[in-house]
């Protein structure tokens with residue numbers, strides 16, 4: 001199926017790229033389960049979007065919660081065809097100063113959480129289904145002060161490929177998308193710090209930040225049968241920024257706040 005009639009779960013769907021993905025999939029005829037750690041926001045977004053959607057609560061770092069999400073979808077809908085995992089968080093600290101609990105928190109959500117999602121989605125999604133993970137430009141470009149996020153996203157790319165290999169026998173495809181800078185609630189606070197956005201854009205050949213809808217369109221493609229021979233792939237969506245250097249976010253923050 002290319003869209004109409006598919007049931008797709010969007011995790012981290014209450015905000016930013018996930019919300020834009022939910023909107024895009026609804027416009028293309030999917031039934032969309034918007035799941036988020038903020039279950040109330042997920043339900044509210046589903047009500048606002050209307051159409052064939054519903055909200056649900058999930059914490060990707062909690063295995064029982066993830067299993068319950070997919071079991072609930074199976075109970076209510078019989079089967080599902082796709083999952084997009086947009087749940088993610090970041091933090092800023094130099095390696096030598098890094099709080100270990102904070103490092104673990106980011107890895108727990110961005111990497112271990114993604115593993116838990118692929119584990120429970122992979123065992124339940126319909127044969128021929130499609131799973132999409134959200135990696136980042138930071139999986140290939142190191143950023144000063146971003147060790148937890150960079151490490152988690154880099155690991156996520158190998159997690160995506162290993163899962164793609166293991167699920168290929170059931171014709172389930174597993175791919176990642178790697179956005180560059182997209183202004184969402186995750187990145188908006190950094191955008192107010194002088195120099196950060198300008199530095200990003202100076203290092204982006206196409207000369208601007210991205211829109212959540214531009215990431216959502218690529219995710220829809222990877223969920224659709226138009227991408228039926230693509231698996232284990234990571235799609236960079238960043239205006240060409242992967243060909244240049246990553247801005248020194250920590251340096252800009254230090255300049256602004258001392």
Ligand SMILES: NC(=O)c1ccc[n+]([C@@H]2O[C@H](COP(=O)([O-])OP(=O)(O)OC[C@H]3O[C@@H](n4cnc5c(N)ncnc54)[C@H](O)[C@@H]3O)[C@@H](O)[C@H]2O)c1
Nearest residue numbers: 012015016017037059060087088134136179181182184186
């Ligand atoms: N915005 C960017 O520039 C950018 C760039 C590269 C990669 N990404 C990745 O894209 C994904 C979406 O980012 P965004 O910018 O839309 O962020 P966002 O903060 O707008 O959305 C993230 C969503 O994930 C949810 N979430 C957080 N922890 C969760 C958990 N434990 N379980 C379930 N849901 C949880 C949040 O409640 C939120 O709704 C993230 O994985 C992020 O790392 C974003």
